[in-house]
Amino acid sequence: MPILVEPSIPEGSLFGIEQPVIEVSRSVSLRPWVNGDAAAVMEFFQDPLIQRWHVKRADSIEEAAGWIGGWQSEWLKESGAHWAVVDSGSDRLLGRIALKNIDLYDGTADLAYWMAASARGYGVCPNSVVALARWAFDEVAFNRLELEHSVDNAASCRVADKAGFQTEGIRRGSARHADGWHDMHVHSLLRGDSTPG
Template identity: 35%
Template sequence: MEPVEINAGTYYLRQLRADDRIDDRPALLEAFADPETQRYRSSRIADLDTATDYIRTREREWASDERYTWVVADQTTGALLGEVDLKNIDPVDRTAELSCWTHPAHRGKGIITPAIQAVLRFAYGGLGLHHISYQHAASNQVSRRVAEKCGFTLDGTLREAIVIDDKPEDLLVWSRLSTDG
């Protein structure tokens, strides 16, 4: 599928870019250098080449329908504020997993919730998906609040399924259905 831009009200969602008009690589470097981002994300972006590879990988994943990734962008400047993506997409079972992060300079400003809600509308209406899951480390209280604000239901806990700060930690598993209010 070709990348789809989505209007998310105050923000717009677009593909990651590194071209003569918009270059998301510096913002990716800043975000992934942040200790809190590193704590909860397995991806590492240490230099411009790695950032370029990250963007090219996301482009290939769009083209092969294995992952759809959107930059949460400022409506005026186009600046990267965060990222939302659907991965592990199964069109037969109509399922996918959602993940997200917010650039450290923009955390706490309510950016990611409307972006996720816009992606969910696209997932249900545009892609015909029915079940979207969302997982995060139990210690990540911000992700918990995001899940709750976006109407996800806590399905359960995978005990010690992730390592955070060199210690096993529980992984909380949430879901939202196309038929949820």
């Protein structure tokens, strides 16, 4: 059966290119994950706040390395795109940002992120979201990015607001956490919406 509308993003738009390094600011960049990040990822996942909102922990460096392998492989499958947030000068790992559940036809993806406890409170996450959104809209022709967080996660809601995402509503009882079901707050940014800065 022929499709009547061309996909928003042609197949091969990601796997046909090398995953780029994206500059966030003079001191912060997004770069592809490397296997050597596994120890830091395992350490960051000891943080109760990361465990709370990401609902898992890594018990060994090998386990964290397995996650990194999964993140790397999604670029080739064009199903996800995952970056390490790093200090550009030292390459110190500051956090993670990703486009998950990529849909090439509709040009959509879901944003995910966490920051190491020591890197929080400096605006690194919202600035990274803005830089990634600009790349996604301008370089790949994504149409819509969605950002969802528990209604109890005020810091994540601030990230969405600061990055210019609009609020769409609440998906009731849609995500399971250690303490039960959470209502999830949905935000979105469309290509053409203005972003800060």
